[in-house]
Amino acid sequence: MRLSRFFMPTLKEDPKEAQIASHRLMLRAGMVQQSSAGIYSWLPLGLMVLKNIEKIVREEQNKAGALEILMPTIQPADLWRESNRYDDYGKEMLRITDRHNREMLFGPTNEEQVTDIFRSNVKSYKDLPLNLYHIQWKFRDEVRPRFGIMRGREFLMKDAYSFDLDPEKSKIAYNRMFVAYLKTYARLGLQAIPLRADTGPIGGDLSHEFIILADTGESEVFYHKDILNLETPEEKERTPEELQAVVDEWTSYYAAADEMHKPEECTVAEGDLITRRGIEVGHIFHFGDKYSKAMGANVTGPDGKDVPVSMGSYGIGVSRLVGGIIESSHDENGIIWPEEISPFKVGLINLKSGDDACDTACDDLYAKLQNAGVDVLYDDTSDRAGGKFAKMDLIGLPWQVTIGPRGLKSGVVEFKNRATGVKEELSPEDALKRLAG
Numbered sequence: 268m269r270l271s272r273f274f275m276p277t278l279k280e281d282p283k284e285a286q287i288a289s290h291r292l293m294l295r296a297g298m299v300q301q302s303s304a305g306i307y308s309w310l311p312l313g314l315m316v317l318k319n320i321e322k323i324v325r326e327e328q329n330k331a332g333a334l335e336i337l338m339p340t341i342q343p344a345d346l347w348r349e350s351n352r353y354d355d356y357g358k359e360m361l362r363i364t365d366r367h368n369r370e371m372l373f374g375p376t377n378e379e380q381v382t383d384i385f386r387s388n389v390k391s392y393k394d395l396p397l398n399l400y401h402i403q404w405k406f407r408d409e410v411r412p413r414f415g416i417m418r419g420r421e422f423l424m425k426d427a428y429s430f431d432l433d434p435e436k437s438k439i440a441y442n443r444m445f446v447a448y449l450k451t452y453a454r455l456g457l458q459a460i461p462l463r464a465d466t467g468p469i470g471g472d473l474s475h476e477f478i479i480l481a482d483t484g485e486s487e488v489f490y491h492k493d494i495l496n497l498e499t500p501e502e503k504e505r506t507p508e509e510l511q512a513v514v515d516e517w518t519s520y521y522a523a524a525d526e527m528h529k530p531e532e533c534t535v536a537e538g539d540l541i542t543r544r545g546i547e548v549g550h551i552f553h554f555g556d557k558y559s560k561a562m563g564a565n566v567t568g569p570d571g572k573d574v575p576v577s578m579g580s581y582g583i584g585v586s587r588l589v590g591g592i593i594e595s596s597h598d599e600n601g602i603i604w605p606e607e608i609s610p611f612k613v614g615l616i617n618l619k620s621g622d623d624a625c626d627t628a629c630d631d632l633y634a635k636l637q638n639a640g641v642d643v644l645y646d647d648t649s650d651r652a653g654g655k656f657a658k659m660d661l662i663g664l665p666w667q668v669t670i671g672p673r674g675l676k677s678g679v680v681e682f683k684n685r686a687t688g689v690k691e692e693l694s695p696e697d698a699l700k701r702l703a704g
């Protein structure tokens with residue numbers, strides 16, 4: 268992509284409404300634009316990142332055996348009356364009336380909707396286990412939308428729902444998602460801690476929040492310091508016992524969200540207990556038959572008897588993760604994208620656009636990178652060199668290649684690692700090899 272043909276409305280100054288780094292940097296890099304409180308348009312650079320995160324989340328859900336569907340954003344109010352949540356949800360739910368005076372709502376979550384799909388189609392234990400997920404926009408009329416897309420009113424969530432014959436089996440589904448979450452966050456370059464958590468309005472007997480540590484996080488978290496040394500489980504098929512073993516290992520260290528943290532229950536020695544702030548990037552729930560009982564979602568078991576199906580639900584805040592990753596990966600000059608998430612792999616800077624030698628060398632390397640399948644953003648504009656460097660640092664692509672008249676005389680380009688700041692002089696051919704390798 269040539270910057271001259273791209274749409275990336277960057278800002279030189281810090282926007283005054285932004286209180287935290289991710290919000291400030293997302294606005295400055297031209298990733299999003301606010302439409303109204305807590306509601307944003309995603310501009311090209313931001314959307315690329317959102318899609319990259321979505322892709323990793325999707326791949327890990329698929330690997331864990333979940334099946335992707337797409338449920339609507341607008342749901343009928345009657346479904347929520349069946350579970351008794353229509354009134355309970357209160358003002359966070361955006362209620363809508365259609366032209367026929369039917370009551371509808373913009374879904375804040377989809378337990379009811381997916382339970383309805385299940386009950387109309389699945390009748391026998393032989394069709395279980397089943398796990399259905401979608402990646403869809405939610406609306407919650409938050410009292411205090413803030414920190415940009417981090418606490419939005421409209422936000423993108425991956426939500427999965429598992430169905431099993433009994434609570435023992437749905438615990439296996441829960442554990443499988445627990446392990447899939449550990450892998451998902453690791454691939455996103457994040458160290459996520461699973462905390463014992465409150466189930467809130469979703470309900471149920473077992474729940475974990477996944478949080479990443481950040482001083483600007485909204486939740487207070489308490490954990491045993493050694494939980495940070497645990498290694499992400501490697502990729503493999505796991506038996507129910509092996510899944511349980513991974514979950515046991517991760518939950519053997521104390522880690523609790525603030526509402527769950529009771530000193531009298533916490534036995535961690537003072538020096539081992541860490542208190543910090545964190546960002547909730549996922550939340551999983553095991554709630555058994557709460558919805559299936561209320562909504563008549565039964566299956567016939569092997570004994571011929573009908574029982575309400577046992578369920579869990581599993582959320583990941585896909586749009587919040589964009590901010591979460593920036594909070595954990597930036598410096599004073601801008602964002603530092605992990606390679607898998609970055610909108611482009613490399614930024615190519617032409618230090619002297621209009622100079623024949625520079626243009627030729629840049630155009631040539633640009634074409635070769637594209638042929639090699641390397642995503643490249645080519646700053647071919649006539650901006651000043653300083654401005655070009657600052658912009659590349661701001662948008663945080665993992666690599667930068669700068670071509671200027673002086674280097675070209677000795678046949679070299681500058682090759683920079685955004686994260687470490689380390690610069691090397693390489694021939695254009697070697698730069699190509701490093702990026703295409």
Ligand code: ATP
Nearest residue numbers: 416417418419422424547548549550582583584587
């Ligand atoms: P929070 O405690 O942050 O309000 P929640 O417990 O209400 O979140 P869940 O119902 O567990 O949220 O939703 C699953 C995930 O969706 C959360 O872990 C979070 O990452 C994300 N999420 C929830 N609310 C928002 C929001 N207003 N803006 C962006 N992401 C959100």
Ligand code: MG
Nearest residue numbers: 476547549550
């Ligand atoms: Mg939650």
